[in-house]
Amino acid sequence: MNRLLSDPLALPRGPAMKNRFMLAPLTNFQSNADGTLGDDEYQWLVLRAAGGFGLTMTCASHVQPGGQGFPGQLGSWSDKHLPGLERLASGIRAQGSLSSIQLQHSGVRAETRLSGLPRVAPWDDAESGARALSTGEVEQLVEDFVLASLRAERAGFDGVELHGAHGYLLCEFLDPVHNQRGDRYGGSLENRSRVFWEIIDGIRARAGKDFQVGVRLSPERFDMDIGDVLGFAQQLMTSGKIDYLDMSLWDCFKEPVDPVYQGRPLIDLFTGLERGATPLGVAGKIMDAATARRCLEHGADFVLIGRGAILHQDFPKRALADPDFRSVPRPVTREYLRQQGLGPAFVEYMATGWKNFVAD
Numbered sequence: 509m510n511r512l513l514s515d516p517l518a519l520p521r522g523p524a525m526k527n528r529f530m531l532a533p534l535t536n537f538q539s540n541a542d543g544t545l546g547d548d549e550y551q552w553l554v555l556r557a558a559g560g561f562g563l564t565m566t567c568a569s570h571v572q573p574g575g576q577g578f579p580g581q582l583g584s585w586s587d588k589h590l591p592g593l594e595r596l597a598s599g600i601r602a603q604g605s606l607s608s609i610q611l612q613h614s615g616v617r618a619e620t621r622l623s624g625l626p627r628v629a630p631w632d633d634a635e636s637g638a639r640a641l642s643t644g645e646v647e648q649l650v651e652d653f654v655l656a657s658l659r660a661e662r663a664g665f666d667g668v669e670l671h672g673a674h675g676y677l678l679c680e681f682l683d684p685v686h687n688q689r690g691d692r693y694g695g696s697l698e699n700r701s702r703v704f705w706e707i708i709d710g711i712r713a714r715a716g717k718d719f720q721v722g723v724r725l726s727p728e729r730f731d732m733d734i735g736d737v738l739g740f741a742q743q744l745m746t747s748g749k750i751d752y753l754d755m756s757l758w759d760c761f762k763e764p765v766d767p768v769y770q771g772r773p774l775i776d777l778f779t780g781l782e783r784g785a786t787p788l789g790v791a792g793k794i795m796d797a798a799t800a801r802r803c804l805e806h807g808a809d810f811v812l813i814g815r816g817a818i819l820h821q822d823f824p825k826r827a828l829a830d831p832d833f834r835s836v837p838r839p840v841t842r843e844y845l846r847q848q849g850l851g852p853a854f855v856e857y858m859a860t861g862w863k864n865f866v867a868d
Contacts, residue, residue, distance in 0.1 A: 511804040513797070513811075514828050517562065519855045520785055521664050522718040525562030525606055528804065529824040530754070532791050532814035533576055533610035533669065533724070535567045537853040543570070543583020548851025550599060553689030555849040556817055557603035560824030562810070564605045566596070568612035571648070571656040574625035575677065577614030580853055584609055584644045584656040588608075588737050590663055597664035608722065609660040610669045611653055630680050630694060643691045649677075650703060654710035657721070666721025670707060673756045675730035678703060682740065685731040689782025701740050708749050724754040727764070727774065734766045738777060745783035754812055757792035760803055779807030796834040797827035815865075818858065821848045839867035 516532050517525040531553075538549035549567075557564040569584040570576050576583075583589045593609070600607040616629045616636040627638035628645070640824075641649065654774040657668045672678040681687055681703050687694045693702055704723065711721055723744055727737040769777060775790055793811035794800050802813045816823045816835045826833045845855045845866070859866035 511809065513800055513824075515802065517787055517810055519720055519787060520748070521751050522720045523606060525810065527560070527562040527824060527828065528810040529561050529800075529827070530789055530810055530812045531556045531561045531565050531817055532756075532812040533567055533568050533671070534814055534818065535581075535857070536850075537578060537580035537857050538851050539579070539580045539582040540570060541593075543576075543581065543585065543589055545582060545589070545596055546580060548853065549580075549582060550592075550596055552849050552851065552854065553596060554599040554603060555821045557600040557605035557607075559717045559817075559820070559822030560828065561605050561636065561813075561817075562824070563598045563608060564603075565608045565669060566612055568610050568614075568676070569656070571611050571613055571652045574617070574620075574623050574628065574713075575613030575618055576623045577612070577617050577619055577676070578632070579619075579622060582609075584611060584659055585652065587659065590659060593660065593663035593665070597660075601664065606666045606720075607664075608667045608669050608720065609656075609665050609843075610671050610724070611656050611660075612671035613649065613653075613677040615680045617676055629677070630683070630689055633686070637674075640689070643693070646691075646693050646703060650706045653707040654714060657707075657711045657719075658715060661715050661719050667722065667751065668711070669722040669724055669754060670704065672704060673724045679726065679730060679732070682736065683731045684733050684736060684763055697736050697739060698822070699793050700736075704740075704744075705749075707755035712749060720751040721749070722752040722754055723755055726756040726758070728758070728766075734764055734769055734777070735835040738781065741778060742781040742783070745781065745786035745788065748784060748786075750786060750860075752787045752789055752810070754791065756812075757790055758798070760790050760792040760794065760806075762792075773806070775803060775806050775808065797831050798834075800827055801831075818850065819848065839864050841868050842866055 629638035787809035
C-alpha cells in the first residue's frame with residue numbers, strides 16, 4: 509500500500525490524524541515546580557500544533573508526585589493541574605491538531621531532590637537507592653495511571669500515551685534481567701507486561717469510547733530484550749485495545765544490536781509484525797522529508813518527529829510542501845531556538861544536555 513505523508517490516518521477510536529506526523533514527547537523543563545502548566549510549555553506545544561502536526565503530544569507527565577524525573581515537568585497527578593491542562597488541550601485543538609498527554613513515572617530515574625520522595629522500582633536497586641514497590645503499591649500505580657488518563661479526558665485531550673520506553677518505570681517492569689518479582693508483576697513476560705494491560709483495561713472501562721490510548725516502547729538499551737519487545741508489541745497491536753503503537757528506535761534504519769536480529773534495519777522488525785487495525789509509528793533520526801517518506805515505504809503508518817520539531821516549529825508543513833526539505837544543520841544558536849518558540853529553560857537544556865546541538 510502506497511502511504512503518503514499527507515494522507516489522513518484513521519485511528520481505531522476518536523478523530524483521525526489529518527496527516528502522518530506526530531510530535532514526539534520531548535522533555536523540555538518548561539512547566540512550574542508544582543507540575544502546573546507553564547506559559548513556555550504552552551507556547552512550545554501550541555506552536556507545533558500550528559506547525560502542522562496531526563497529533564501534538566506533551567512531554568512525559570508524571571502520574572505520582574514521586575515519579576518526577578526532571579525540573580519543570582508537567583504533572584497529571586492532581587486536579588490542581590486541570591486548569592492548565594484544559595488551556596493546553598484547547599490551544600492545541602484550536603490549531604487543528606489532535607492532542608495527547610504522555611503519562612509516565614520515572615522509577616529508578618526519578619529525581620528525589622525535586623520531589624523529596626524516595627525512589628521506587630519493580631525491584632530493590634542498590635545503584636539508584638530505589639526500593640521495590642509492594643504488590644499493593646503496584647496496584648495503586650495502575651490506579652494512578654488510570655486517574656491521570658481520566659483527568660486528561662476531563663481536560664479535553666483526545667487521548668494519552670503510556671510511556672513504556674527509555675528505562676522509566678513501566679519500561680522497568682519489562683526488564684527481564686532485574687524484574688524477577690515473585691508476585692504477578694514479575695518473572696515471565698506475561699507477568700512483566702501485566703501492569704500495561706491493567707492500566708489499559710482500566711482506562712477502557714472508565715473513559716469514553718472515543719478516548720485514544722497509545723503506548724510507547726523502545727527495543728534496546730536499559731536491559732530490554734528485543735525478542736520480548738517484539739512479542740509484546742505484536743500483542744498490543746493485535747489486542748484491539750490500543751489506538752497506536754509508538755516505537756522509539758533511536759535510529760529507524762540502524763541494525764539491531766542483538767546479533768540474532770541483525771541483517772536488516774530495526775524498523776523492519778516492527779513493521780513486519782501483525783498489527784490488526786492498530787497504526788504503528790516510528791521515531792529515530794527522522795530529520796528530513798525523504799527519511800519520513802522512507803519510513804512509510806518500509807511499512808510504518810506514521811512518523812514521530814523529535815529533534816526536527818525542536819529545530820522547526822513547522823516541520824510537517826515544510827516537509828509536505830517541499831519533498832527535499834531537510835532540517836537546518838546543527839549546531840544552531842540559542843537565538844535560533846528562541847525564534848522556534850523554545851523558552852529559556854528548554855534552550856539551556858538543549859545547550860547543556862545535548863552534544864553539538866547548540867553552538868554558543
